[in-house]
Amino acid sequence: MSTTSADPAHAQPASTKSLASFGLPPIVLYAVGLALLVAGPFFVYPLFLAKILCFCLFACAFNLLGSVGLLSFGHAAFFGASAYVAGHALKVWGLPFELGAVIGTAAATFLGVVFGYVAIRRQGLYFAMITLALAQMIYFLALQLPFTHAEDGLTGVPRGRILGLFDLNNLYVLYYTAAVIFVAGYLLIYRITHSTFGQILKAIREKEPRAISLGYRVNDYKLLVFVLSAALAGLAGATKTMVVQLASLTDVHWSTSGDVILMTLLGGSGTMFGPVVGAVVVEMLEFYLADSGLPIQAVIGAIFVVCILLFRRGIVGELSHLLDSKSRGKAG
Amino acid sequence: MSLEILMGQVVVGLINGSFYALLSLGFAVIFGLLGIINVAQGTFYMLGAFGSWMLLNYAGIGYWPALILSPLIAGAVGVVLEKTLIARVYKLEHIYGLLLTYGLMMFIQGMFVYWFATAGRPYPVPLELRGGFDLGILFLPKYRGWVVVASVFFCFATWFAIEKTSLGRTLRAATENPQLTRAFGINVPALLTFGFGAGVALAGFAGVLAAPIYSVSPLMGGELVITVFAVVVVGGMGSILSAIVTGLSLGVVEGLTKVFYPPGANMVIFVIMFIVLLIKPAGLFGRER
Numbered sequence: 001m002s003t004t005s006a007d008p009a010h011a012q013p014a015s016t017k018s019l020a021s022f023g024l025p026p027i028v029l030y031a032v033g034l035a036l037l038v039a040g041p042f043f044v045y046p047l048f049l050a051k052i053l054c055f056c057l058f059a060c061a062f063n064l065l066g067s068v069g070l071l072s073f074g075h076a077a078f079f080g081a082s083a084y085v086a087g088h089a090l091k092v093w094g095l096p097f098e099l100g101a102v103i104g105t106a107a108a109t110f111l112g113v114v115f116g117y118v119a120i121r122r123q124g125l126y127f128a129m130i131t132l133a134l135a136q137m138i139y140f141l142a143l144q145l146p147f148t149h150a151e152d153g154l155t156g157v158p159r160g161r162i163l164g165l166f167d168l169n170n171l172y173v174l175y176y177t178a179a180v181i182f183v184a185g186y187l188l189i190y191r192i193t194h195s196t197f198g199q200i201l202k203a204i205r206e207k208e209p210r211a212i213s214l215g216y217r218v219n220d221y222k223l224l225v226f227v228l229s230a231a232l233a234g235l236a237g238a239t240k241t242m243v244v245q246l247a248s249l250t251d252v253h254w255s256t257s258g259d260v261i262l263m264t265l266l267g268g269s270g271t272m273f274g275p276v277v278g279a280v281v282v283e284m285l286e287f288y289l290a291d292s293g294l295p296i297q298a299v300i301g302a303i304f305v306v307c308i309l310l311f312r313r314g315i316v317g318e319l320s321h322l323l324d325s326k327s328r329g330k331a332g
Numbered sequence: 333m334s335l336e337i338l339m340g341q342v343v344v345g346l347i348n349g350s351f352y353a354l355l356s357l358g359f360a361v362i363f364g365l366l367g368i369i370n371v372a373q374g375t376f377y378m379l380g381a382f383g384s385w386m387l388l389n390y391a392g393i394g395y396w397p398a399l400i401l402s403p404l405i406a407g408a409v410g411v412v413l414e415k416t417l418i419a420r421v422y423k424l425e426h427i428y429g430l431l432l433t434y435g436l437m438m439f440i441q442g443m444f445v446y447w448f449a450t451a452g453r454p455y456p457v458p459l460e461l462r463g464g465f466d467l468g469i470l471f472l473p474k475y476r477g478w479v480v481v482a483s484v485f486f487c488f489a490t491w492f493a494i495e496k497t498s499l500g501r502t503l504r505a506a507t508e509n510p511q512l513t514r515a516f517g518i519n520v521p522a523l524l525t526f527g528f529g530a531g532v533a534l535a536g537f538a539g540v541l542a543a544p545i546y547s548v549s550p551l552m553g554g555e556l557v558i559t560v561f562a563v564v565v566v567g568g569m570g571s572i573l574s575a576i577v578t579g580l581s582l583g584v585v586e587g588l589t590k591v592f593y594p595p596g597a598n599m600v601i602f603v604i605m606f607i608v609l610l611i612k613p614a615g616l617f618g619r620e621r
Contacts, residue, residue: 121613298442304435
C-alpha cells in the first residue's frame with residue numbers, strides 16, 4: 001500500500017529503519033545529533049543557531065500535519081500570531097518568557113481550533129487554498145491591530161530570565177533554552193506519530209474511505225492533529241520572538257508559510273528528521289545570500305521548482321532511499 | 333454620509349471586482365482543465381501590467397496595441413512554462429502543481445524585484461479615456477468605466493467561447509474525460525497547453541487594464557492571488573458565470589465596507605469566505621462532491 005515511488009510527500013518515515021539496515025542503529029544517529037546540538041554553539045554564533053532551531057521546530061510542527069496527508073499553506077498564521085502575542089506579553093505585560101510562551105502557544109492553539117474547524121471541511125487543494133486565505137486574515141489583522149505596531153513590529157522584546165534564575169541575554173543560556181524547547185517539541189512529535197493515534201492518522205492518509213468504514217471519526221482526528229501542529233508552530237513562534245527580540249509582519253506573511261513548506265519538502269517530507277535538515281539549509285541559505293546581492297526570493301523559488309521536478313523525496317528521503325537500495329543490493 | 337462617496341466606492345468596488353472576476357475566471361479555466369491551482373495567476377497579472385509598461389517605455393508602443401500584445405506575451409510565457417515545467421507534474425498528486433506554480437511565482441516575482449525594485453511605476457491613462465462623465469450623483473472617470481465594461485465584456489466572451497463554440501465543447505470534453513476525448517483523436521496535451529495559455533492571458537489582460545489605475549510594481553499580483561483564492565472558495569467554481577458574478581459582487585462588498593467600516597475593507601472577503609465555509613462548504617454555487 002506504500003506509495004513511496006509515486007507519492008514521496010507521503011513517504012514512510014523510513015529513514016531510521018533504512019539506516020539501521022545499513023549497520024547504524026538509530027540510537028547512534030540520535031547520539032550524534034544530540035552531540036551536535038550540545039556542541040553547536042561553541043562553533044557557530046549561538047543566536048543564529050537558536051533562531052535556526054526555532055525554524056526546525058516550526059518545520060517539524062508543519063510536517064506533523066503531513067502525517068494525515070494535509071498540506072497547510074497558512075502555517076505562518078500560527079507561528080506569527082504566537083510570536084506577536086508572546087512578544088506583547090513579554091514587552092508590555094512584563095511577563096517572564098515561560099508564561100509568554102504559554103500564552104503565545106495558547107493563542108496559536110485557539111487559532112488552530114478555529115481555522116482547523118473551517119478548513120477541514122474541504123480537502124486536498126481546497127484545504128491548501130483555504131488555509132492560505134485564512135492566514136491572510138491574520139496578516140491583515142497584524143497590519144491593523146494597534147498592539148502589533150504595523151510595519152514597525154514589536155521591537156526590543158526583553159528576554160528576561162529563564163526559571164527566574166538564568167539571564168537569557170547570555171547567548172549560551174539563550175541557545176540551550178531554545179535547544180531544550182526544540183528537543184521537547186521534537187520528542188512530542190515523535191511520540192505522536194509513533195503512537196496508536198499516529199497509526200490512525202496514517203490510515204486516514206493512505207485511504208480515508210476505509211478509515212471511515214472502520215468507524216473512525218476522521219474529521220476529529222484531522223482537527224486534533226491540525227490543532228497540535230498549530231500549537232507547536234506557535235511554540236516555535238513564541239521562542240523565536242524571545243530569541244531575536246522581534247515579532248514582525250514577516251512572521252505572518254504568506255512567504256513564511258511557503259518557506260516552511262520548502263523546508264519540509266527540501267529536507268524530506270514524511271521523514272522525521274527531514275524538516276530539521278531542510279530548515280537548517282534554508283535558514284543558512286537565506287543568511288548567506290543576504291550579503292551576496294542575489295535575489296533571495298528568486299533563488300528560493302528556483303530551489304522550489306528544482307525540488308519538485310527532480311527530487312521530491314527531499315535530502316533525507318533521497319539519502320535513505322539511496323542507502324536502502326544499496327543495502328538491498330548487497331543483500332541480494 | 334454622502335451618496336457621492338457611496339457611489340464612488342461602488343465604482344471602485346466594481347473595478348476591483350472586475351479584476352477578481354477576470355483572475356478567478358482564468359484560474360477556473362486552468363483548474364478545470366489541468367487540475368492545477370495556479371498560484372502564479374497573480375504573477376501573470378503583474379507580467380501583463382509590466383508588459384504594457386515595457387512596450388511603452390522600451391518600444392514606444394501605446395495602450396491599445398499593448399492591450400492585445402501584452403496578454404499574448406503573458407500567454408506565451410505561460411505556454412512555454414506549461415510545456416517545459418508544468419506538464420511534468422500532471423501525473424503527480426495535484427498538490428505538486430500548486431507547489432510548482434508557487435515556486436515559479438517566487439522566482440518570477442523575485443527576478444522582477446531584483447531588476448525593477450518594488451517602487452510603483454506610473455502608466456498613463458490613454459488619451460481617449462481621459463476625463464470623465466458627470467453623472468450627477470458622482471463623477472465617473474472614463475477610464476474606470478472602460479475597465480468595468482471591458483472586463484465584463486471579456487468575461488462574457490470567455491463564457492461564450494467555452495459554452496457555445498466547438499472549441500469550447502472540445503475543451504469541456506477534455507475536462508470531463510481526457511482519455512475518451514483522446515480516443516476521439518483530439519490532441520488533449522495541446523488543448524491543455526492552450527487552456528493554460530488562455531487562462532494566463534486573461535490574467536495578463538487584467539494586468540494591462542490595471543496598469544493605469546494602480547502603478548505597475550513587481551508586487552502587485554502577490555496579494556491579489558490570495559484574495560482571488562478566497563473569491564473562488566466563496567463562489568465554489570461551479571460554473572464560469574458564478575466566477576464572474578462572485579468576483580464582481582465581492583468587489584462591490586469590499587468597496588462598500590470601505591465606506592462603512594474602513595479597517596475591515598481588506599478583510600471582508602476573507603470573513604465572507606469563513607462564513608460561507610461554515611454554512612455551505614462547497615461554496616455558494618458549488619456542488620457538494
